Amino acid sequence: MKALLLAGGKGTRLYPLTHSIPKPMVPVLNKPLLERTINYIKGYGIDEIVMSLCYQPEQIMNYFKDGSRFGVKIYYCIEESPLGTGGAIKNAERYLDDTFLIFNSDIITDINLRDLIDYHMASGARVTIALTRVDNPSAYGLVETDNDGRITAFKEKPRPEEITTNFINAGIYVFERDVLDFIPAGREVSVEKEVYPGLLSAGVKMYAYKNNNYWIDIGTPHKYLELHNSILDGLFTYPFIEMDYKNRIVIGKNSYISPTAKLIPPIAIGDNCYIGNDVIIGPRAVIGNNIEIGPGSYIRNSIIWEGCKIGSGSKLSNTIIGINCTIGDNKDVSYGVIAY
Ligand code: GDD
Ligand code: MG
Numbered sequence: 001m002k003a004l005l006l007a008g009g010k011g012t013r014l015y016p017l018t019h020s021i022p023k024p025m026v027p028v029l030n031k032p033l034l035e036r037t038i039n040y041i042k043g044y045g046i047d048e049i050v051m052s053l054c055y056q057p058e059q060i061m062n063y064f065k066d067g068s069r070f071g072v073k074i075y076y077c078i079e080e081s082p083l084g085t086g087g088a089i090k091n092a093e094r095y096l097d098d099t100f101l102i103f104n105s106d107i108i109t110d111i112n113l114r115d116l117i118d119y120h121m122a123s124g125a126r127v128t129i130a131l132t133r134v135d136n137p138s139a140y141g142l143v144e145t146d147n148d149g150r151i152t153a154f155k156e157k158p159r160p161e162e163i164t165t166n167f168i169n170a171g172i173y174v175f176e177r178d179v180l181d182f183i184p185a186g187r188e189v190s191v192e193k194e195v196y197p198g199l200l201s202a203g204v205k206m207y208a209y210k211n212n213n214y215w216i217d218i219g220t221p222h223k224y225l226e227l228h229n230s231i232l233d234g235l236f237t238y239p240f241i242e243m244d245y246k247n248r249i250v251i252g253k254n255s256y257i258s259p260t261a262k263l264i265p266p267i268a269i270g271d272n273c274y275i276g277n278d279v280i281i282g283p284r285a286v287i288g289n290n291i292e293i294g295p296g297s298y299i300r301n302s303i304i305w306e307g308c309k310i311g312s313g314s315k316l317s318n319t320i321i322g323i324n325c326t327i328g329d330n331k332d333v334s335y336g337v338i339a340y
Contacts, residue, residue, distance in 0.1 A: 010082075017305075086189030089102060111132075133167055234266075275287075294310060313330045
């Protein structure tokens with residue numbers, strides 16, 4: 001079975017972080033988000049991946065290449081101008097066969113894909129959509145079902161008065177190939193707003209796979225910070241760090257930490273960092289690779305991407321700093337998102 005990753009969106013809600021990096025490459029604990037997704041999919045024996053790209057495709061292709069370094073085979077499908085989620089699926093048609101999986105590329109979840117596929121096969125649906133429960137569905141695609149789990153309505157980004165359930169489209173689908181015949185070619189199409197409602201009207205059987213697994217869309221700075229906190233707090237197991245849950249401090253290779261610095265768990269510090277005298281880090285901070293933090297600075301509940309320099313006596317809280325930024329001395333940043 002193949003998996004199609006929709007990874008062409010611009011990630012505007014993460015600006016300015018996504019000026020220089022496409023959203024699927026945003027680091028999570030210092031590894032691109034998409035790397036974890038590939039690792040997760042491969043864990044279910046799915047090792048052929050089709051990547052649908054549009055915004056800054058080179059960065060993604062240069063990193064993943066043919067996929068062999070990650071134990072998968074990757075096919076690339078690149079749009080000249082955005083075709084939307086449905087158009088991107090149609091555009092990948094030549095790579096897809098029988099039954100396949102589709103993923104939004106800005107989510108992190110541990111939904112059991114084996115269960116999802118078994119459920120799809122057992123129901124005889126042409127499309128199965130994984131659903132997750134959220135407190136406020138307004139930023140997502142609300143999905144209504146009957147008691148058997150058959151989908152009865154879609155309301156993408158519902159207005160408050162349209163909210164009838166907390167279950168939303170989790171951005172993971174199982175498709176039968178013949179569904180592609182319903183998607184028009186060569187123009188922008190939204191799978192959520194156009195294809196799914198169209199399939200419903202045509203009486204095509206669509207089922208919902210409801211679950212209570214961990215799930216997050218990292219498309220906003222707030223959610224991006226929340227994901228890191230969930231990992232640091234041990235609520236979600238992330239494959240690329242070995243978190244020692246006793247002291248919950250991770251320090252990478254060749255990093256110098258001044259003996260007078262104070263590290264308050266949970267935190268993660270990358271490779272080749274220099275943490276100066278009397279620095280306080282934590283609770284909850286992710287410091288990328290090659291970062292210098294000057295004396296007396298204080299960083300908590302923040303994420304700093306690789307190559308940054310933080311001066312002395314500066315305070316960062318609830319803040320995200322993009323690649324290679326410099327923050328001067330005695331600066332105070334809270335709830336900021338800073339990038340070139
Ligand atoms: N190739 C390609 N081309 N990919 C695209 C395009 C496009 O034109 N537009 C969006 N994508 C990709 C994005 O990169 C992302 O991985 C995915 O499609 C979804 O786009 P978002 O922009 O992140 O959509 P959303 O978060 O507002 O809503 C979607 O996800 C929610 C769950 O996170 C919808 O599917 C909602 O129904 C859903 O609840
Ligand atoms: Mg999204």
